[in-house]
Amino acid sequence: MSQDNQQSLQVGVIGLGAMGMGTASTLHQQGFDVTGCDISAEARDAFAAAGGKSVATPAELAHCHIVLVVVVNGAQAEQVLFGEQGVVSHLAPGSLIIQCATVAPSQAKQLGERLSAVGVMFLDAPISGGAAKAKSGELSVMASGAEDAFTYGQPVLDAMAAKVYRLGDAPGVGSSMKLVNQLLAGVHIATAAEAMALGIRMGLDPDVIYEVITHSAGNSWMFENRVPHILSGDYTPLSAVDIFVKDLNIVHQTGRELSLSTPVAASALQQFTAASGAGFGRDDDSSVIKVYQRLSGIELPEAANDHQGA
Structure with missing residues (x-):
């Protein structure tokens, strides 16, 4: 993808902890237009200080084409996607959610079904490598989902990871x-x-x-x-x-x-x-x-x- 096309692709990263901050920073440095989201003002300020944009609620990522979910657990993933301030109801059809948190395979399947029902693409894409690999764009991504979701998300995946394992066409396999x-x-x-x-x-x-x-x-x-x-x-x-x-x-x-x-x-x-x-x-x-x-x-x-x- 050209630098211009990367800049036109709006990317949101929900969760600016160690892994999310590193991933958001990497994507920003690679030329993507990135908005970070976290409930912590300190985390938002840190990302803003590095040149990125930040918001306090997932609903404020409505403009994004691709949203990465890099939260702690399945309950948080559910909340940031479908909660009162969740992002999904605000996204345009054809947007892509890349879910990176470690969740139960059964939950990943359910998330995929719910997102498909509202016209949002989904990649079940847990990450591994720690904060250092996130910061250097060398994560391992264990991903599964539909072909069109992989095609749409490939530029972001390539920028954040040293290796992207394409494990199947259905959510749950990655998890x-x-x-x-x-x-x-x-x-x-x-x-x-x-x-x-x-x-x-x-x-x-x-x-x-x-x-x-x-x-x-x-x-x-x-x-x-x-x-x-x-x-x-x-x-x-x-x-x-x-x-x-x-x-x-x-x-x-x-x-x-x-x-x-x-x-x-x-x-x-x-x-x-x-x-x-x-x-x-x-x-x-x-x-x-x-x-x-x-x-x-x-x-x-x-x-x-x-x-x-x-």
């Missing part, structure tokens, strides 16, 4: 694939925390554990990515504990719908739930290791400023 990813991601984070806790409890140096495991068969992407947060004692949320409480609950719910047992995911869910219950829900998901600290008294690395202040 199904995201659940597979989230099951693995959640289990790997919880397992990384347990492995580190075991090593520390046995008296091993945490930095040495990381060095050895990242060069051994027991390594995983999540171990390599999250354990440095533990080593630095920095639990600033890049992805919060409560995200995996939500996502692994969706895995559990979907497994029940399918009469499929997911015992390993259930165990990881219990650890994240315990971390949330202990007050770490909004901390980085690597803080699930603090459950083991509470149970066994292991000594975790502290942040540099904690040492300085001691």
